[in-house]
Amino acid sequence: MSTVKAVPDSLVLAAIERAQHHSPSNTPGVSVGAIKRHLGVPPRSRRVPAQLRALEASGALVTSRRHGVVTWALTTAGQRRLQRARRAGTVPALPESPQHRHWRDARTAAAEEIERFERSMSDGLEDGARLLRADPPASSDEWFALGDRLQRACRRMGSASYCLREWGEPDDAHPDTDERDEPTDAKLDPDERTRRRARRMGRRTVRLWNDRITLAGGE
Numbered sequence: 447m448s449t450v451k452a453v454p455d456s457l458v459l460a461a462i463e464r465a466q467h468h469s470p471s472n473t474p475g476v477s478v479g480a481i482k483r484h485l486g487v488p489p490r491s492r493r494v495p496a497q498l499r500a501l502e503a504s505g506a507l508v509t510s511r512r513h514g515v516v517t518w519a520l521t522t523a524g525q526r527r528l529q530r531a532r533r534a535g536t537v538p539a540l541p542e543s544p545q546h547r548h549w550r551d552a553r554t555a556a557a558e559e560i561e562r563f564e565r566s567m568s569d570g571l572e573d574g575a576r577l578l579r580a581d582p583p584a585s586s587d588e589w590f591a592l593g594d595r596l597q598r599a600c601r602r603m604g605s606a607s608y609c610l611r612e613w614g615e616p617d618d619a620h621p622d623t624d625e626r627d628e629p630t631d632a633k634l635d636p637d638e639r640t641r642r643r644a645r646r647m648g649r650r651t652v653r654l655w656n657d658r659i660t661l662a663g664g665e
Contacts, residue, residue: 462476484541555652573595605651626643
């Protein structure tokens, strides 16, 4: 019978520390699910919750509740314990962080899909040119249908372009949240900044590249 390899306590503490760094909330404490994602263990693993309870009993962790969910945070003793383990070189390397994997997966998907998106965009523009030349003139329904198609194509192109060329590799010392701001926004008037921020909604969400989903609805 195969046995589940134990996760070192120091690695659990390091995962909690990194999960806290990546949390968009300033409130201390992260969920068991977040800890498991940072450890790279299966969501249904029972070993991690048992370790968390043991670390709490030793004084290294403290629990609280946020929106009814139990969260775990390092105590001062837990932080000292992690620091001692690091100085001793006994903390194994954490697996790739969820936010870095999200960035890498989106970048890979964009590289694989962007040529197809470009062809789709080109085909839509050519169809628009044909409608302009149509005799008799194209019907309103044809224009409305093309408008929907071009909107989807443009949103998809914008998202893929951002993921491939503009989304910088995340630093694991900080949360990688999309604030939808760009350095050049400072030169814009407030109304234009608001419009651009609204259009950037969902630009990191690869699942919205599905042909049946429109990015304009946001995340």
